[in-house]
Amino acid sequence: MIVKFFLLKLLAIFMVFSMNSLNASAMASAEAPSTHKEETYQSQSFTEMVGGFLRSTGVNAFLNPDPDELDSSGHKMSDFHKSWGRLLMIFITFFLFWLAIKKGFEPLLLLPIAFGGLLANIPVAGIAGEHGFLGVIYHMGLSNEMFPILIFMGVGAMTDFGPLLSNPKTALLGGAAQFGIFGTLVGAVALTQMGFVDFTLQQASAISIIGGADGPTSIFIASKLAPELLGAIAVASYSYMAMVPIIQPPIMKALTTDAERKIKMTTLRHVSRLEKLVFPIMVLSLAILVLPEATPLIGAFMFGNFLKESGVVERLNDTLQNSLINTVTIFLGLGVGSKLAADQFLVPETMFIMALGIVAFSVGTASGVLMAKVMNMFPGNKINPLIGSAGVSAVPMAARVSNKVGMEYDRTNMLLMHAMGPNVAGVIGSAVAAGVLISLFVK
Amino acid sequence: METNLIIEGFKFMGLGMGTVFLFLIVMIASMTIMSSVINKLFPEPHQNPDDTVAKKQDNKKVIAAITAAISHHRQG
Numbered sequence: 001m002i003v004k005f006f007l008l009k010l011l012a013i014f015m016v017f018s019m020n021s022l023n024a025s026a027m028a029s030a031e032a033p034s035t036h037k038e039e040t041y042q043s044q045s046f047t048e049m050v051g052g053f054l055r056s057t058g059v060n061a062f063l064n065p066d067p068d069e070l071d072s073s074g075h076k077m078s079d080f081h082k083s084w085g086r087l088l089m090i091f092i093t094f095f096l097f098w099l100a101i102k103k104g105f106e107p108l109l110l111l112p113i114a115f116g117g118l119l120a121n122i123p124v125a126g127i128a129g130e131h132g133f134l135g136v137i138y139h140m141g142l143s144n145e146m147f148p149i150l151i152f153m154g155v156g157a158m159t160d161f162g163p164l165l166s167n168p169k170t171a172l173l174g175g176a177a178q179f180g181i182f183g184t185l186v187g188a189v190a191l192t193q194m195g196f197v198d199f200t201l202q203q204a205s206a207i208s209i210i211g212g213a214d215g216p217t218s219i220f221i222a223s224k225l226a227p228e229l230l231g232a233i234a235v236a237s238y239s240y241m242a243m244v245p246i247i248q249p250p251i252m253k254a255l256t257t258d259a260e261r262k263i264k265m266t267t268l269r270h271v272s273r274l275e276k277l278v279f280p281i282m283v284l285s286l287a288i289l290v291l292p293e294a295t296p297l298i299g300a301f302m303f304g305n306f307l308k309e310s311g312v313v314e315r316l317n318d319t320l321q322n323s324l325i326n327t328v329t330i331f332l333g334l335g336v337g338s339k340l341a342a343d344q345f346l347v348p349e350t351m352f353i354m355a356l357g358i359v360a361f362s363v364g365t366a367s368g369v370l371m372a373k374v375m376n377m378f379p380g381n382k383i384n385p386l387i388g389s390a391g392v393s394a395v396p397m398a399a400r401v402s403n404k405v406g407m408e409y410d411r412t413n414m415l416l417m418h419a420m421g422p423n424v425a426g427v428i429g430s431a432v433a434a435g436v437l438i439s440l441f442v443k
Numbered sequence: 444m445e446t447n448l449i450i451e452g453f454k455f456m457g458l459g460m461g462t463v464f465l466f467l468i469v470m471i472a473s474m475t476i477m478s479s480v481i482n483k484l485f486p487e488p489h490q491n492p493d494d495t496v497a498k499k500q501d502n503k504k505v506i507a508a509i510t511a512a513i514s515h516h517r518q519g
Contacts, residue, residue: 286466
């Protein structure tokens with residue numbers, strides 16, 4: 001009996017309590033939605049709704065740009081850059097898609113860059129702005145030079161220094177090709193002196209590094225010395241790298257005689273594993289002694305190569321060569337693409353950068369070929385001047401071009417491995433040149 | 444006083460190309476020395492001659508198979 005009474009009492013208490021709380025929550029929910037309604041939504045007529053929606057469409061944003069819109073660095077944008085400029089840039093990215101897919105121009109990079117450019121030119125959404133995802137990617141790895149370094153690790157893991165070790169003197173060809181860099185530097189400051197453009201020495205240096213034909217190095221230097229020109233420099237550098245098979249052969253043919261193009265080079269000797277293992281450490285030590293400014297690039301490059309040649313970390317080597325470099329390439333491409341925004345790309349400087357870039361590239365190719373001809377004046381094994389053009393970095397495309405041109409004149413003349421020597425020396429050469437340029441400005 | 448940018452550019456060129464070539468020449472020299480030292484002190488063991496013989500025989504078999512396939516293809 002007592003137990004039953006107690007249970008009833010308990011039940012009653014529970015009921016009262018739960019009634020109370022129910023009431024309270026009902027009251028709360030009755031209040032909350034009403035305030036919510038007042039804050040964000042006001043009843044409006046259907047015409048007003050349609051009008052408001054139309055004002056938020058892309059069509060309207062292109063035709064009547066928002067006068068207060070700011071670019072990613074907080075400056076006011078001109079009307080042209082907000083309307084027709086954006087449309088023009090979107091069509092340029094379509095053209096880049098066509099180059100990448102139909103023409104096969106370096107699609108691995110060109111596609112992410114072009115798509116990034118397409119996204120960056122969307123009005124209203126602000127994808128390339130500070131809080132848009134392209135802007136986040138840009139600040140994550142491009143403005144602090146992280147992605148180029150990671151790419152260099154992967155390239156290091158993919159590089160075989162065997163051909164260079166078996167014929168060391170071909171490294172000089174990789175050095176001569178750096179004339180492209182410094183020749184263009186003179187050209188860029190000459191243009192400034194004559195009053196066509198207004199490039200500072202820093203900007204001129206960043207532009208001239210396009211002549212090294214090395215995408216990551218160009219980005220590394222540009223983000224250090226002239227971040228405002230990064231987009232144009234990266235696009236110029238990568239598009240000329242993709243056009244190596246078109247730009248180089250005419251220059252190579254013009255500078256060589258038929259007999260020179262048929263020179264057969266002696267077979268490469270076998271290089272022992274120990275030599276390949278010591279080489280990266282040796283080059284890095286030299287860089288430490290001569291030019292510490294170049295060690296971020298050379299250090300990352302040699303790290304990748306050392307892992308590969310050590311032969312004991314196959315998993316890490318595999319990651320560097322495949323997953324890591326592929327992931328970073330996607331981010332790098334999108335990040336560079338974010339700089340294709342109309343307000344940053346459609347400026348007169350871009351035209352000069354594209355023009356100076358191709359001059360840099362051609363001078364680099366020509367001086368590599370000429371250097372090989374100079375070296376043939378000295379006694380010793382003759383060098384086929386066609387491999388001189390591979391001294392511009394662009395691994396391994398430039399070496400393949402040397403091979404292809406060589407085969408046009410003699411089907412049996414395989415130059416590919418010989419050309420890999422100057423090719424990898426070119427990478428080291430441009431990293432050294434980059435180090436010199438940085439050391440001149442960073443005091 | 445306004446600096447002559449072109450002269451400045453040529454100065455950069457001299458220093459830059461000088462450093463690049465200096466670096467590469469030192470690299471070539473140390474590469475040559477390193478290779479000769481390594482090949483003298485730690486010569487790589489020569490390949491086992493039996494292996495190459497076996498490989499040559501394998502090659503012959505492959506060549507025979509390819510020739511057979513080609514002639515078969517031409518007849519067919």
